[in-house]
Amino acid sequence: MSVNYNVLGLVFASMHDAYVSELTKQRTMGSIPFGGRYRLIDFPLSNFVHSGVSEVGVITKSNYGSLLDHLGSGRDWDLARKKGGLHLLPPYSQTGGIYKGRLDALNNIWGFVEHSNAKYVIMSNCDVVTTINFNPVLKQHMENEADITFVYSRGVYDYEKNKCTTVLEFDGDNRLKDVLVDPQFSGECNIWLEMCIITKDFLKKIVSDAASRNQFSFTREILQGRRDDFKIMGYKHDGFFTKIDSIQDYYLANRMLLDPEKKNALFRKDMPVLTKIGDNGPVKYGLESNIKDSLIADGCIIEGTVINSILFRAVKVGKDSVVKDCVLLQGTKVGENCSISSVIADKNVEISNEKVLTGSETYPLYIGKGGKI
């Protein structure tokens, strides 16, 4: 049918916050703005919704005010439901402490999972951006009668650059052979997309086992420690993906969307990425505007030149200013006669007239939320 009550979605909204500390100072991973009008959590939520999953729990740690604000009732993702729907699971539970690892988090919110009628649980982080339909993954998981099915993609891993990356190795039957976290090599390999399908009964077992042994880490205790005891399989996803594990990477990941092929792989017509509605007007271009190779969100008012940049909603660029190789988050105001290049401006930054700001491709200049320059 169109709605699949057999599956519960769980989003880990605060996984790996520390790797992009600039952006998570006042928010959490899931609420980081991305791609002109989205937040990172929009991608897992849209993947769930388009796969017929209508019951979703969002597991947060700290700084989740902006996430609460973004998600609201879940209505913009069609998740304001009576049966299922979107549930924010606050970090402070019975025991009072903050979650330590993935297994600990699951143990703390187990009542929510238990209460669901679903037979399968799909878990997803927010730091991998991709568009995926989970139905074929689920089908394979069921056919394999697997305990866990990991979603991975082939990709180039660079030991020097990439952080918090899990590399998976499978045998000829697609069964998990090895799990390497941040291994010391570079080259093409199977990169875990931080998503997996787990049979709920099995999940219950490992979560309660881990709780009784005071274990927190899913990767260490389950994947690495006991991979041979369980039937852990892999599913290869072929679409475009990008993993955000540093501010440099965030900068590159946004600008990847200027490649029409990548953009179209992420923003598929049959699986539109859903997000909070802003009710901004169309983009307004002035009499002397000049735009090349850029992604511009609604509500922008552009009087100057924009090249090779991502402009989020309601950004203003004044006359005779040049914006080049930049990522300007919502509400950035660039005055007149400025020249800014390789800059990441967080929300509501104001850059006054005549300013020159220059970062580099490898070290983009980051300006914090609300900064006035």
Add this chain to the structure above:
Amino acid sequence: MSVNYNVLGLVFASMHDAYVSELTKQRTMGSIPFGGRYRLIDFPLSNFVHSGVSEVGVITKSNYGSLLDHLGSGRDWDLARKKGGLHLLPPYSQTGGIYKGRLDALNNIWGFVEHSNAKYVIMSNCDVVTTINFNPVLKQHMENEADITFVYSRGVYDYEKNKCTTVLEFDGDNRLKDVLVDPQFSGECNIWLEMCIITKDFLKKIVSDAASRNQFSFTREILQGRRDDFKIMGYKHDGFFTKIDSIQDYYLANRMLLDPEKKNALFRKDMPVLTKIGDNGPVKYGLESNIKDSLIADGCIIEGTVINSILFRAVKVGKDSVVKDCVLLQGTKVGENCSISSVIADKNVEISNEKVLTGSETYPLYIGKGGKI
């Protein structure tokens, strides 16, 4: 018009939790069940909605999981809005700590208040249950050009019994003369209903003043300390009200609703109390049921005798059992051949066959959530 964008509602959902510690062990004041199918927060929210207030912030402290669950998107109160709507304001803010007093809480969530276009703020706690239209209060506040207007009722205050009660005294012009917290007398007086209207500009002033002086208490610092500096007025509310400040009082307050006059004053046809929809079936009465003088919520299945009691949703009473002078919260199961009187059963209590449980009117027997007897 029908919607009044000039007013922002603020609900203090966790004020006075400590006085009903039995009931707030796993919840907060606002999510305490009341009157068969409601939670205490339903009363302030409904009062706001029926007064045309469509922008409401809910300020919580701890244990707000059940509140989050009850409120959901705010849709059941018609508060799932784009313009305004319901906003849960989590207790952990920039500074990291938990709110200390009302002023501290306001200071922590000030960004939310500031962002609103409203000119007036109505604040309400959840521990006073009443049905009130705020429009006449607002009208009087505007006509008086008051800084604060307090809503009070005439009522009997008993020094021995009542706790955390604020008694107000006014001069002939309805201007605040004195504020007494838990005074050492008994008798009829002006009891503050824990609601007031404040002009937003004025509120901003006192909140920022208090923050800079490290003051937390609204009552002590503002009402008692500086009452002559400000124009603080009173508005007398004439409808039924009850204030819940102990488990005994909770017991009595529920059973007050068996007085049709009080019930009808609280549940007015023109201002229905809104609450989360449960989708329970109608009450089903068995072949030998016998009911007198009771309030029975949907989804109950009654085979025995119920006298002088409040039964919340989906309570079951088995054959040949007698339930007398009880308050049984949602999902309580009473077996066959039981005799229970003067009992408060919290959610999902199970009482097995043949049990006899007897509390007294003044010391009702309280059985905690999920208890099995």
Add this chain to the structure above:
Amino acid sequence: MYTKKRVVAMLLAGGQGSRLYALTKNVAKPAVPYGGKYRLIDFPLSNCTNSGIDTVGVLTQYQPLVLNEYIGNGQPWDLDKMNGGVHVLPPYETQAGASWYEGTANAIYQNMRFIERYDPEYVVVLGGDHIYKMDYSKMVDFHVANDADCTISVIDVPKAEASRFGIMICDDQNQVTDFVEKPKEPKSTLASMGIYVFTWEKLRKYLIENENEANAKRDKGEPWSKDFGKDIITSMLRDKQRLFAYEFEGYWKDVGTLDSLWEANMDLLSPSVPLDLYDPSWKIYSRNSNMPPQYVGDNANIENSMISEGSTIDGTVDFSILFSGVTIEAGATVNYSIIMPGTVIKSGAVVEYAIVGSDSVIESHARVGSSPEMIENRDDWGIAVVGHNVTVSADKVVEPKQIIGENI
């Protein structure tokens, strides 16, 4: 804007329900109250939601205001979806002119654009006046497994009653070989429940063919019809399409008459009837009335009944179904009756074996209906009916079988 849906449901809610006329003066039949807090349409809508079907078109042209307001945005049934959800589809005007629905097939034909937006593989066609709980997704699975063009759900009825139904004759593979409407001598006891699954491509073809053929006949002055069961199913059988019968086991009740409406309500009070309204895994959703819990007074005497929120009961209630906001005063008696929302039964009034519509008043010492034991000639006995918004004045009598639509 619209993404694909595997299944779309079309609910034929059209009927005025003339055999229920005292209760359908200002409301379409699917909006008739049932079971203490429901309306008939709650059952198919809740079944859709529970079956995972989230896109439903409701076809109606008779008094849609109440139905429209009742369905609203579909939120009570979890059918308020950005993509999909429930939509009431009234007749409309185009550049070619305006036209009312000319039969059930035409109603779906006129709304093919609605269906095609979702590009479905299967279309489920439902009625709006049956009480049952059914997982349509299992029926769709059965349809797919059989590679069927159309699957019709059937229920095994007692042989004696078979001639009141449309009867399906099947082979031992459940394939339908013949279909006879109300046969005098039924060859089978499998009655059509008016629930169909179609492969959309096939349904589309037959809708267009039927429309064109009927219009051609009309132009020639011949008799024509655009009826779903009669024309579409018959044509598909004629063309040797793959039609299958899906046997349903469970409670199913047609409430097309006042008597069957009364019976279907009384069924809820019988422990032997397998219709559970309290099952949390298959909730029957309904628009909520936001009323306080019911209050039962000192003089009340309630047995074996179902009573809904907002009611005030201080009289005697036995074997009855009372909807929300009903008042039974002290000294009033209600037996074997259905009292719809907001109605007041005053002190000393007696209501027995009756249906009283919503917002009506039975004044003191009036009498509505009577028990069959009190009637000499059993042929004179039957359910008494008082319509909506009707006052029965003090001391007046509504006899068994009598139907009152205006104040007396």
Add this chain to the structure above:
Amino acid sequence: MYTKKRVVAMLLAGGQGSRLYALTKNVAKPAVPYGGKYRLIDFPLSNCTNSGIDTVGVLTQYQPLVLNEYIGNGQPWDLDKMNGGVHVLPPYETQAGASWYEGTANAIYQNMRFIERYDPEYVVVLGGDHIYKMDYSKMVDFHVANDADCTISVIDVPKAEASRFGIMICDDQNQVTDFVEKPKEPKSTLASMGIYVFTWEKLRKYLIENENEANAKRDKGEPWSKDFGKDIITSMLRDKQRLFAYEFEGYWKDVGTLDSLWEANMDLLSPSVPLDLYDPSWKIYSRNSNMPPQYVGDNANIENSMISEGSTIDGTVDFSILFSGVTIEAGATVNYSIIMPGTVIKSGAVVEYAIVGSDSVIESHARVGSSPEMIENRDDWGIAVVGHNVTVSADKVVEPKQIIGENI
């Protein structure tokens, strides 16, 4: 179930908009796109929300499917209310039979039950085809302050244009003393904007009177009408009711013709036109298309234009309004034009002084419209229009003033 509302708004969305016919083939006029991301009806609906009016009935019978789906549950305009909200009100069938709306007054008359549910004191009557931002609550305040029976909003128009409008003649207290539809020699320049506030009790009385009088005339074979402006206002004036004119100052544009629709769009590009779509305190809400941000390519050349999300621009765009999901290929040129959602302008095509409907394709090197400077005889010049879902094949030409509804 329904609690009282002080004000209820009724939006007359009926029109087919025959003067916009190339753009209203399958949609009602209020659903016509405007301003890059809006539809005409967004303006009155957003005005209602921003004015605090949360109960709106939309009266329509022409092609309601698009409008119905567009309005949906009203959520985009914050009009999805449990009590109140926006409701599309199509014609319907009753026990007395079915009838289409016979004029604007009849449409409201047939839906009096909808209004009375909310027991309003005032009813605001609106049209669906004007572009303006207005706080109706101020007009209601004005109505109350004057103790008026009806208040009509008016705008001061240039004397030369006054004869195109319904003109109000007022005394110095703003009380209306006379009303003339399209007068040849206007005695005033106060034109009715088609926005009314009525004291509901009075409107109710005149609706019933007009209905009865018109039916009586029809029965006698006399000419009759059930028109809002023409019949209701005239009768009220005749009866010396208190009618007042509420003068509106601000941008107001009637978009009843293709030329005025084009002009109203171009107005958005003029810095001197006081219509701000970016004001956060008075947002114009619209149903969102959920598309990614617009992508501007290497070869693009955009000046003085408005472009909406989901578009891909790699050509030249000047003085134009582009809706969501539009593609302008490299080497294509769009000047002084309006391109509606989903349309593709292929390489080498030139679109000037034109309106191109949604989901159309202008193939390579085709030409649509032309600038007035290129036309010898100015009378031959005008806006070129291509309808929705139309393909203009490669190298074809659509001349100025030409209106294309089918593929060429």
